Amino acid sequence: MSFYEINFSALHQVNPAFASTLPLEDTPLHYEVFMDENSIESLNLVHTTLFKPLYDTAPSLAFAEQTASFEVFQEYPYFYFFGLGNGVLLKYLLSNSHLKRIVVIEPDPQIAYIVLHMIDFSQEIRDGRLVILGQEQLDFPSIAPLFKELEVQRYVKLYYLHVMTPFYEAFQELIHKSNHLFIETIHHTIALAGNDTTDALIGLKHHMTNLPCIPHTPPLFDLIKKVGTTDVAVLVSTGPSLAKQLPLLKKIAPYVRIFAVDASLPILIQQGIKPDVVTSIERVAITSRFFEETPKEAMKGIITVLSSLQHAEVIDSVQGHDVIISLRPLGYMRVTGPKEWGYIGIGMSAANMAYELIYHSHFKTCILIGQDLAYGKDGKSHASGHVFGENDVKQSAVDGWTVAYGGEGKVKTTAIWNMFRGFFEKDIAEAKARMETINATEGGARIFGAIELPFEKALSLHVKKKSAKTPLKLSHVSPKEITTITQNVMHTVASIEEYLRTTQHEVETLFLKVAQTCDALAAKHEVSNEAIHVLLEAIEGIRAKSKEEIFDKVIWHIAQSMMLVQEITIAPIEVRYAPDEASRRQKMVDLLHTYKGWLFSLAGCIDAIVKTMDYGNNRALIHTVHEIDVWHDNTQIDTITCKNMQAQNGRVFDADMRGILYDVPDEYLGQNMLFKDAKTGEILPEAFVRVIDRTDEQYNKLRFRASLEAPIDTAKITDLYCPNAIGFLATEENLNDKEFVRYIKALMVDFPKCTFKALYLNSKTPSLVSAKFETDSLEMVLLFDIWDIFKHVEVYMSNYERSYFNDIENTIVQYLRTNSTDVMCIGLGLNQQKTSLREHENKNPQYFGNFFDHLEALGFSNEDSEKYGHTFHEIYYKKASEYYDVDIDFNLNETVSRAYVYWNLKLGLKNHQFFKNNIKFVRQMLKFMIHE
Numbered sequence: 021m022s023f024y025e026i027n028f029s030a031l032h033q034v035n036p037a038f039a040s041t042l043p044l045e046d047t048p049l050h051y052e053v054f055m056d057e058n059s060i061e062s063l064n065l066v067h068t069t070l071f072k073p074l075y076d077t078a079p080s081l082a083f084a085e086q087t088a089s090f091e092v093f094q095e096y097p098y099f100y101f102f103g104l105g106n107g108v109l110l111k112y113l114l115s116n117s118h119l120k121r122i123v124v125i126e127p128d129p130q131i132a133y134i135v136l137h138m139i140d141f142s143q144e145i146r147d148g149r150l151v152i153l154g155q156e157q158l159d160f161p162s163i164a165p166l167f168k169e170l171e172v173q174r175y176v177k178l179y180y181l182h183v184m185t186p187f188y189e190a191f192q193e194l195i196h197k198s199n200h201l202f203i204e205t206i207h208h209t210i211a212l213a214g215n216d217t218t219d220a221l222i223g224l225k226h227h228m229t230n231l232p233c234i235p236h237t238p239p240l241f242d243l244i245k246k247v248g249t250t251d252v253a254v255l256v257s258t259g260p261s262l263a264k265q266l267p268l269l270k271k272i273a274p275y276v277r278i279f280a281v282d283a284s285l286p287i288l289i290q291q292g293i294k295p296d297v298v299t300s301i302e303r304v305a306i307t308s309r310f311f312e313e314t315p316k317e318a319m320k321g322i323i324t325v326l327s328s329l330q331h332a333e334v335i336d337s338v339q340g341h342d343v344i345i346s347l348r349p350l351g352y353m354r355v356t357g358p359k360e361w362g363y364i365g366i367g368m369s370a371a372n373m374a375y376e377l378i379y380h381s382h383f384k385t386c387i388l389i390g391q392d393l394a395y396g397k398d399g400k401s402h403a404s405g406h407v408f409g410e411n412d413v414k415q416s417a418v419d420g421w422t423v424a425y426g427g428e429g430k431v432k433t434t435a436i437w438n439m440f441r442g443f444f445e446k447d448i449a450e451a452k453a454r455m456e457t458i459n460a461t462e463g464g465a466r467i468f469g470a471i472e473l474p475f476e477k478a479l480s481l482h483v484k485k486k487s488a489k490t491p492l493k494l495s496h497v498s499p500k501e502i503t504t505i506t507q508n509v510m511h512t513v514a515s516i517e518e519y520l521r522t523t524q525h526e527v528e529t530l531f532l533k534v535a536q537t538c539d540a541l542a543a544k545h546e547v548s549n550e551a552i553h554v555l556l557e558a559i560e561g562i563r564a565k566s567k568e569e570i571f572d573k574v575i576w577h578i579a580q581s582m583m584l585v586q587e588i589t590i591a592p593i594e595v596r597y598a599p600d601e602a603s604r605r606q607k608m609v610d611l612l613h614t615y616k617g618w619l620f621s622l623a624g625c626i627d628a629i630v631k632t633m634d635y636g637n638n639r640a641l642i643h644t645v646h647e648i649d650v651w652h653d654n655t656q657i658d659t660i661t662c663k664n665m666q667a668q669n670g671r672v673f674d675a676d677m678r679g680i681l682y683d684v685p686d687e688y689l690g691q692n693m694l695f696k697d698a699k700t701g702e703i704l705p706e707a708f709v710r711v712i713d714r715t716d717e718q719y720n721k722l723r724f725r726a727s728l729e730a731p732i733d734t735a736k737i738t739d740l741y742c743p744n745a746i747g748f749l750a751t752e753e754n755l756n757d758k759e760f761v762r763y764i765k766a767l768m769v770d771f772p773k774c775t776f777k778a779l780y781l782n783s784k785t786p787s788l789v790s791a792k793f794e795t796d797s798l799e800m801v802l803l804f805d806i807w808d809i810f811k812h813v814e815v816y817m818s819n820y821e822r823s824y825f826n827d828i829e830n831t832i833v834q835y836l837r838t839n840s841t842d843v844m845c846i847g848l849g850l851n852q853q854k855t856s857l858r859e860h861e862n863k864n865p866q867y868f869g870n871f872f873d874h875l876e877a878l879g880f881s882n883e884d885s886e887k888y889g890h891t892f893h894e895i896y897y898k899k900a901s902e903y904y905d906v907d908i909d910f911n912l913n914e915t916v917s918r919a920y921v922y923w924n925l926k927l928g929l930k931n932h933q934f935f936k937n938n939i940k941f942v943r944q945m946l947k948f949m950i951h952e
Contacts, residue, residue: 027136030145031152038154041129042136049130055138063106063138065131074106074131074187082185083108094118095595098175100202101125102195103184104152107135114144118595123151123166125158125198127191155194158201159468160208160442161449167209170566170576174587176206178595208442210584211435217582217625221632223303223329224352224578228636230328230335231356231509233345233643235502238494240346240362243323247297248381250489252276252482255378256295257371258283259392260410261463262403265475266291269389272479274488276387279378281370282310284390287405289318296492298324299374300334301348301365308337309407316340323492325377327365328353332642333663342494351573356513358505360497367443368436375447378455385456385482389475392464393441394422394431417864423466431465445469458482517633519570524626530558531619538616541609552608559615562622579625586618635679638707647698648680648709652688659698660709673712673722681712681722689714720781720803721828727805728831732839740810741842743932746771746925747801747813749829750778750785755792759850760819763921765793767817771925777801777812781828806835809843814935815925816845821852837942844935846924852916857893860916868892870945878944897923904931 032039043049050069056062061083065074075082086109093099097120099113104126113119126132132152144150153162167173181199183189254269254276256262262284269278270293280288280295282302288295300307307330311319319341326335326345335345347353348365364380365373371391378386395401401413413434421430422438433441448457448469459470460478473481497505534555540547565571576583593611598604642662650658650670658669660682665674671683684693693711695704712719746767754760768776777799778789786800801812809816809832820833836845852860861868871892875881880895888898893912897919901908908923928935 022137023140023142024133024137026140026142027145030142031136034145034148035152035157037157038129038132038152041154041156042133043130049134051130051134053134060106060138061108063108065106065134070190072187072190075185076187079106079108083112087112092597093595094597096175096178097121097595098172098178099123099182100179101182101184102191102198103127103188104131104135105184107139107141109184110150111139111141114141114149119149120171121149121151121166123153125153125155125194127155127188127194129154158194158198159445159449160201160205161446161469163201163205164209164442164446167205170580170584170587173209173584174591175595176210177588177592179203179206208439211439217579217628219303220578220581221628223350224629225632225636225639226303226330226332227328227353227356228513228633229332229639229642230330230345231358231513231636232506232640233335234328234347234358234361235497235505237343237345237361238496239360240325240344240364241360242494243297243325243344243492244362244377244381246492246494247277247323247377248383250275250277251384251484252387253378253381253383253385254278254387254389255371255374255391256280256284256288257388257390257392258287258403258406259390259394259461259464260396260398260400260403261392261461262287262390263405264462265389265460266293268475268479269293272483275483275485277378277383277489279374281374282307283370283406284403285310285322286314286407287403289314290405294318295322296489297374297377298322299370299377300324300330301327301370301373302334303329303331305331305333307331308333311337313407321491323494325364325373327373332639335643336663342492344494351577355516355570355573356509358509360505367440367447369440369443372440372443372447375444379447379451383455385458386451387458387460387475387478387482388467388470389460391444391459391461391467392425393437393467394424394433394464395419396463417867423468425459425461425464425466426472427466433465437465441465441467513633513637516570516574517630520574520626520630520633523565523571523575524623524630527562527619527623527626530555530562531616531623534559534612534616534619538613541612549605549608552605552612556608556611556615559619562619575622575626575629578629579622582621582625583618586614586621590614590618635707638705639679641697641704641708645697645699645704645708648704649696649698650682650684651694651696652691657685657688658682660695671726673726679707680709682709683712683714683719683723715783724781724803724805724828725831727807728835740807741814742812743814744773744929745775745777745813746815746817747777747779747809748817748819749832750780750789750800751829752782752785752788754819754829755785755788757819757822757850759853760822760848761792763848763850763917764817767921767925768795768797770922771929774929775799779803779809779812806832809836810840813843814932815928816843817921818845818847819850820847822850837946840939842936842939844924844928844939846921849917849920853918855916856913857916857919858891858912861891861893867945871896874944878941893919900927900934904934906930 028039028042050067051065052068054064054066059080061080062078064079066072090113094116095118097118099119099122101122101124104110104124110122110124113122141150151166167176179202181195181202183195188195256269256278258281270291273293278293278295279297279299282298282300285295285298319338322342324338324341324343326338326343327348328345329348346365347361347363349363353363364376366376367373375386390403395415399415400410402410404410406412415432419432419434420438422433424431445468448467451457452469457470458473458478459467460473460475462474537547537551537555566576590611593607593614596607598607646662648660648662649656650660658667660667660672660680665672665680667682669685673681673683682693695709696702697704748754748764776797779801780786781803789798789800801808803809816832816836818829818833820829833845836843871878884895884899888895891912897908898910901910904927906927908926924938928938
């Protein structure tokens, strides 16, 4: 067989779509082939119409230059090319055993046709080491599978689209499109890993809490077998366009299966439309409102499909009705089960989940309505009647744009909606062989792959009104089966917890050894290459555990949002070019230092998983224990209501992963307490409810958070005022931020007449502050509640832009900006130390445009613009400087970080009324933004 025959056979097996675009044997080619005898490196093609060669210079010289330039990439496992060229460089690179895959976009099938005649790529194509894509395959469903594995994701920082030769620059627009698509897919893939380990732990906690309930609900398979009695399923979401489709939906309701997301349930019921199936997937307790605000009698006959990772309040809100608690195909659910209930919800939204359910139920047609995935023309985010309002999602400066429904123009959307759309497009591409998907939303964003038809047209084409659909009646498993399934699940959970504890010990032990060696290296002590190599091999042993099921599906699934960032940092070091002994040692040292943090994070994640599973097992009692009696000696002193987490005498904190924490009244401090189920008198386990010691480091944080949730006493806020005092939150994260500490130190020098205060929640903080600032002039303020901020500072300096993991910092900022009349919150803007005011204003036209749209309402006039300038910063600060008689040395090229802090402080400290006026001004600007 010729090279082409075996290459075509391999290509047809793995990518028949591209194989079908290759020319037939007798098709005239618009390329002329030139090659020296027996020298494949000299292969060149010349376009017979454009008279442009594939290689401008001798191909053999180009090959020599390319191989030399790729020498530094010899340990790279993945490459991305635009264009096959003559194929010689690709064959050379593929001879390297380190290389796992090359992805090539070839815009001209005729070039591929010629190259596949000349070089044997058949084995590489079959093994997936060479992936060739045509321009017709430049879409998300085709590209996304390339990045689904961790092994690929960890190398995304090395992504670069190499243009094979200058010949391909004629395809500039396609190159940009390809590059944009790859980058967008990478962002989507990384986002799927999650951005918050705590969020993943909460999902695990809820799953463990709900495990005992699952076998008491009908299996998902029973619904899948019974629901598909019509040809058409209508999936109802809650986009702003939904209202116009409801009259037609009501008419056709008896003849189609209606699948609704939880948010659309109250809207449908209000319109007299009863969905057959409602899906819900969110972890948060507030989701329960969709069910609580739906009349209980209206829920009769509706099948509600929940996810096991949902909050107990959501589970409770649909009790007494037909409910299925399903499993998502997440790692920890796969290993804990119960597998008999099946898996649904690989997508990110309730609508994605409903679509999967429709597909698996073997409907012929799925019609989408209300699936806008974009803001409406009037700026609304949701349909009229939405429980949280039509503007539940506020427009933001970081929102993007996407192709509008119908293909004409663009619509504004969010990153989250784009992610949901990505799942739809992937699922639609996979489902199209068996199920037709029609997008009848008639608004919002285009969902590529779905057929766009008006709702009325879609119904007339696909819905037959011969007979009405039948009611759904699901079956439960027998009590004996429930007992067996529950025992099996609990046995599996116990085995998993044992594995986790063993692995945690291994990781912690290795971390200590690595930390000691890193400390020795930092101290310039002698550490041999062999000693470092032994530790790196041990780390590889831990990494190899990723192939073990529990490590992969439990540990990594939970830890990936934190660990993937570190993996992406480690990967470039691993493949760094190290041609000599010195660079090889440096590479080993850098790897060891980086893996020190990796091991620390991994050990912490495993510890959190163990504690969460233990707590979740006990927290399952929340389904049966509604009230808790608190006993001291033989006397009942209090009652805790589990639903609202309130006590009659003491105080209750419900801390995720820490159980129900009871803050005892002062007269019982330090005395033994007993917690009992108020109904049965059974003593409850400590992992479920316990006393929180007031010396616990978390106590202050929990108490402070509780004060943020208390009703606002505006009179009390007004009475608390401490002029000339500047405070900042002294968290470990802020104190370890060198730029933050440096900035505060500079402020202390530049504003010597002010008192600077470090606000803290942790008893260890004062010593850390003393070490970081090396001064006793900072006043330490322990925060008991939000009133301590109002009482002790006039200006709160925030590092919220960089305090990624400190929700307290972000909550304080939001609280002050919403409620304060005297305490001004100023962000240091350390992420914008190189951004000028001019650049900042140009990048945020919507926000600053509000100023000019509402000049008079904000206290300015057109004359101010003529007098001071034509930008917000010129008008605002020049006028303030003149009014308050303060020289602020105005310059639009000043950085955001410097200007906002120093100008506001100079103005406000000279005349404190400026702070009050500025607070009102910013609040008014934001108010106009929301109304717009």
